[in-house]
Amino acid sequence: MIFMDPIEFIQKSASSIKNTMLKLKLKYNPFSEKPIRGNTKFFVGRVSELREIGEILGSAMHGSVANAAIVGTKGIGKSSMLNIIYYATKKQGHWVVELTASQVTPRQFLIQLLYNILTENIISMCGTIKTEYLEYSPKILEMYKMLNNYGDKVPIHYPRERIERDLQYLIDEVKDPDKLCIVLIDEADQFAKKSCLSLLQFFHSFLYEEGILTFMAGSPTLMDNLTRISPPIKDRIPKIINMPPLSVEESYDLIKRRLEDAHTEGAEEFEPFTEEAIDKIVEECDGIPRKIIMTCSESISIAIKKNLTKIDEKIVTEAIHTLGISVGHQILNHLTPAQSEIVKAMAKLGGKATVTQLSEYLKKSPGTIGTHLSDICEMGYIYKEREGNNVYYILSRELREVLLKGD
Ligand SMILES: Nc1ncnc2c1ncn2[C@@H]1O[C@H](COP(=O)(O)OP(=O)(O)OP(=O)(O)O)[C@@H](O)[C@H]1O
Ligand SMILES: [Mg+2]
Known part of the structure; x- marks a missing residue:
């Protein structure tokens, strides 16, 4: 083990991030989500x-x-x-x-x-x-x-x-x-x-x-x-x-404007992203500004960790994957143990279940299950759908991704 002063260590890591950032031709990460109250510089479309x-x-x-x-x-x-x-x-x-x-x-x-x-x-x-x-x-x-x-x-x-x-x-x-x-x-x-x-x-x-x-x-x-x-x-x-999704042009514009603000001198329009990387982000994010911002931000974080100078399609794919997983995990962390037991049971039952099925599976009263389900529903983590005489509860896409893809 090499001895390292903890204070020095933090300073070193901080300045090394700064240097990697400069390699990406950025002064800061323009996609780290911070409220831009009253600052309309980055506002597009609408x-x-x-x-x-x-x-x-x-x-x-x-x-x-x-x-x-x-x-x-x-x-x-x-x-x-x-x-x-x-x-x-x-x-x-x-x-x-x-x-x-x-x-x-x-x-x-x-x-x-x-x-x-x-x-x-x-x-x-x-x-x-x-x-x-x-x-x-x-x-x-x-x-x-x-x-x-x-x-x-x-x-x-x-x-x-x-x-x-x-x-x-x-x-x-x-x-x-x-x-x-x-x-x-x-x-x-x-x-x-x-x-x-x-x-x-x-x-x-x-x-x-x-x-x-x-x-x-x-x-x-x-x-x-x-x-x-x-x-x-x-x-x-x-x-x-x-509020409809942003158009394709507006999505490009959103990314461009934020990058412009953070660019060091001489950087090109979409640097450090390659053209294909930007196309991929715009295509995958369906014109939803937060998705675009988070994907760009995560891609930059990965590039910093890997000490890269360019962000290509592969990095973007990795970022989308990380974000996809982490949203689901965040939801799971957010649930109480009883709620989490229920969504896990829903996954076991194929991602979709009625109150009766869950109550039989978990050996709990339909009343208790129903209360938990409507709480989880209100948080938007599961949906309700009527099929004939049955009401089914269905896992959200994010939860299905973590619970059903068996990782
Ligand atoms: N027209 C726009 N131009 C540029 N950036 C935008 C635009 N609209 C939203 N954003 C950015 O997208 C992100 C999400 O926006 P916002 O928080 O307003 O969404 P929301 O619909 O209120 O989300 P939620 O459903 O979570 O409440 C923010 O970082 C915001 O700055
Ligand atoms: Mg909001």
């Missing part, structure tokens, strides 16, 4: 969706509010779209709040909303009220005080009626009537649970308020899921913006 959003906004500003759902598969760019709306509308002086849906009661939701309106629009970073709202200070400060420490604990002496009144006051009195209050809700599928019924019912009135425009982002089945829990919600969200 012209018709942006136009539609612009139209929705324009109509809302002229008194005709139509709330919208932004829907699409995982990693297609829904959160990024909400982020763009956030910055675009903020620039126009509207109030904007960003929320992530979670299993909350209407009261908790209202608290979040009120708190975010205050901290994102009325109170500046240093805790003072913005000058244009100074005349309303006493009341605003009173609300803020009620909500202070929010995050640690839910304020108990702030009843829902009062929160509603305060919210109304902010929107009717404090907000410039020419401006909107825009509410952006990400991961809105979370609301499609029975436990969120009262929240959705509350939404029916809330989504009808003038001066409030809501954008919800979620899966392609978002509206179906919400309507199943609470039918009237459909009328409250009349616009659906469907």
Whole structure:
């Protein structure tokens, strides 16, 4: 064993990565996923969706509010779209709040909303009220005080009626009537649970308020899921913006722009990728931006590990394989032991099974199995399909890859 100072060792490894990176003609890995909040330098395509959003906004500003759902598969760019709306509308002086849906009661939701309106629009970073709202200070400060420490604990002496009144006051009195209050809700599928019924019912009135425009982002089945829990919600969200995959040109453009930013001087367009490697990435990733980014990133990591100067098709294939496996393994790690027992049993039964089959196989009550199945289903790791009188649960592609290909 050679003695090596651990501090020196870390420094050496760090600078050797830097050097291998430079061999690839990159200053950094432009595909390591980091939020690029407000940075639209890397944003490609989406012209018709942006136009539609612009139209929705324009109509809302002229008194005709139509709330919208932004829907699409995982990693297609829904959160990024909400982020763009956030910055675009903020620039126009509207109030904007960003929320992530979670299993909350209407009261908790209202608290979040009120708190975010205050901290994102009325109170500046240093805790003072913005000058244009100074005349309303006493009341605003009173609300803020009620909500202070929010995050640690839910304020108990702030009843829902009062929160509603305060919210109304902010929107009717404090907000410039020419401006909107825009509410952006990400991961809105979370609301499609029975436990969120009262929240959705509350939404029916809330989504009808003038001066409030809501954008919800979620899966392609978002509206179906919400309507199943609470039918009237459909009328409250009349616009659906469907996010299709990026076109082939847009996919190339996405890769090119990120590489350009990281290139050292004299690097060619797609370096360190070969032309075939890029073609393969675009072909395999189906226009899904996250897939493209992760495949590129993984390919670069492999190239660094192997100390290469070029990334060819073979490296890309390896990257896709690694990612494919790791997604499935990540899911397995994420499941509880009971859930993991069930998906493994599903694999044993051919990747597809009914509650009865599983309950016989595992010798557990159908009730218990059913509860676990619907939890796993909600996380999107298995699907439900009806065949005649039977309801089958089916493993997702990612799980099938790890569980059925017997590695
Ligand atoms: N139009 C685009 N141009 C360039 N990059 C994009 C575009 N849309 C999304 N991306 C990138 O793709 C990745 C995934 O996007 P995002 O997180 O917005 O997807 P999502 O649909 O919200 O995913 P999820 O279903 O997991 O919530 C991000 O790294 C984002 O920067
Ligand atoms: Mg998202």
